[in-house]
Amino acid sequence: MNNAIELRRVFAPALVALLVMGCGGGDGGGSSADGAAGGGAAAENPVDAATAGNIAGSIVFEGDAPAMDAIDMGAEQVCADKHSSTPMSEEVSVSDGMLANVFVYVKQGLESLTFPTPAAALLDQDGCTYRPHVLGVMVDQDVTIRNSDGLLHNIKASPTEQRGFNTSQPTNMESNRSFGTAEVMVPVRCDVHGWMTAYIGVLPHPYHSVSGSDGSFDLSTLPPGDYVIEAWHERYGAQTQNVTVTTGETAEVTFTFSASMAGAVVPLGEPVDLHYHSVVGDRD
């Protein structure tokens, strides 16, 4: 994937910072599943826990949540049997006015820091459903793709900013993949089961969180400072807020999505300069 090249292109400032600051170690992130420190990494955590603060909040949904389609897994009895109730599309998951599966991350404010790469994150295929539906990882962090169903899945990642892949897992097995360029979000899907979709947010830092069924998210142990936080949802688009983090405090943030945002343009990846490289000269 030519990670180094992609990395240099997008994160030249981060690389400069790397030279200035050296590397840290340990867990810098507030994300729950994959924030573990990279085993044996030489880097150190650049964040001083004694001076750090936190961001926590929730995702509110206004209006009537759209009815989700039921998924007919009748053709895959193994999967159907894993669900106690009729499986539903996870595109819009609202309960008690709170929206789940929103990817919340630090969009700006961490440019001067670099972070060690955490241990592998898990993307499981279980009951013909991706677990989790939305996943945050760091650049170059391994994503362990697991097939817990023992039947054919293909895993197709279709990023915009970098090369994707489409690999087959016809049985219980694991494959590791990683993304060399930050990108929010990388769509993942299974063509064998058209209802299976997931999104992977790839960041140059570990400060990301996915809202739970109660709508809550948590970005903890951030250095004091001013941040732009973005909340991204696969149907309702992205919105940002400016948040100031102070030592020992938890800044409360609420994002509100509503049914009326259904027509939002959902950003995937950064704008692409099609003519970034010109091999045979300027075409204009």
Added chain:
Amino acid sequence: MRIMTKNTLQRRRAGSLSRRGGSVTASPLHTGFSMVVAAAAVLLLGGGLGAGELSAQEGGDLGQVTYEQWCAGCHGVDGTGNGEGASIMLPRPRDFSQALYQIRTTASGELPTDADILNVIDVGMPGTTMPGWEDLLGQDEREALVQYLKTFSRFFGPDENPQALDFGSATRVSEDVIAEGRAQYQAIECWKCHGDQGRGEGQSSPTLGDDNDFPIRAADLTENWLFNGGGSVEDIYARLRTGLDGTPMPSFSDLIDASILTDDQLWALAHYVRSLAPEEAPGITEVVRAELLEDATLPTALDDPLWDSAEPAYIPMAGQIIVKPRWFDPRVDGVWVQAIHDGESVTVRLRWSDPNLSPDPLWADWKTEVVSYMGPTEGDPPEAGPTPDQFLVQFPMQMPRGMERPYFMRGDARRPVYLWQWQSDRNTALEGEARGLGSETYAADGQDLTMTAAHQNGQWQVMFTRSLLTEDEGDLDFVTGQAIPMAFFGWDGDNGESGTRGSVSSWYFLFLQDATPNTVYIAPAVAMLLTAGLGILVVGKAQKREEEGEIVEEA
């Protein structure tokens, strides 16, 4: 069921038109048809220069000049696959901006090598509207095109140096190897999309979309001459290793890395897939020969053993692009035709791949999508409701004198045609006549023409039987010993096909064998025996001389 992919990805990508093309499916035969389609597109959309004039142009980049002349009509001036012709094509033309190329020698997601890109330009994508350009453009032009295509994507940086995978060489094939391949086909569930018999009839088939969510077919593995990337066992193995980027077809390399499959097993799978298609791609057949059946009754069942000995002729078919609304997404890409007669009646058996029996609720979404992508640009919108599969066999109403046949699109007033019509939601065949497209009339007398049809394992089999002579004036009398013109039209209802949107063949011939005097058989046999005897004598003499140390120059 495309719950999320349709509702989210499609909307999300609204405005970016077709970012990526995709495809699965052409042949020595089909190349001809694809070329017609592509040439039509190029002529309609491109400029008016001839190939020879291109190179003469001064200034400008050769790749760019060539591209804008010959490629932009479909792939778009900006390379995003949204040229003028794109909206009437499925699969859509390739979008070069994401550098997703189906046919590569590199790992899934990796960039193609220059040789990979040149190869596709040279040989085309059989079964899609992409023709091969090897004979149409000069070497320098095609090589310049490769470099120009790469400028459409930022992924081709100067430091990129994609490496071809090492595929080794094919293992030896045997019955055991093919059985092993079949076992793997089952085990790793190729059938989920490609179907148990490989005709694309798998359960996931109706929900497949390319990377831009345009509907895309699982390849019909019984037609290897239509494979994008080639139909040899080596080609198949390479596709298994690399996948076809931009399509649902994944790479299986991980299975070898994880020791779930051995390389030999993957080769066995490739051999099995290869075995699903005939050993040789069907040649061009002008004539369907109906042997005279003596001392037996004509087949009354589709699986009558008599069919095993009737010589099948493969008739290639292509989308109807003569009359608007045209059809650039034909599902019926060919039909196997056999015929037998007994001097009283003739029976014709037709077999063609079609993954499902239309109308099928499981394919309703597929149809809606195809119609929405293919429909709007020309003519009346396709029928929205359920539509059946159909097939039409066309003959001249009267035997023409010499080679003068009716206009192949249902004839005209001067030279009308006689028709056999079948459709999947009706249990009888109809006879009809036409004096031009749209003037068809059918009679349900059912007296002269009978029909048996069945859909199984992604294939239609339809058998027509008719007495050679009938009382009706509008019916062609079938006379033995003459080449009777015959043409075919096919429709897959769930692919949005009806009316002028469907597949057509050109004219072929049905030849009913005459009752032949026995001397015709005896004379050749005697001649063969004599020749063989002489041959043995000559060879024997030669060998004797060789043993004696002489140089043998005659053979």
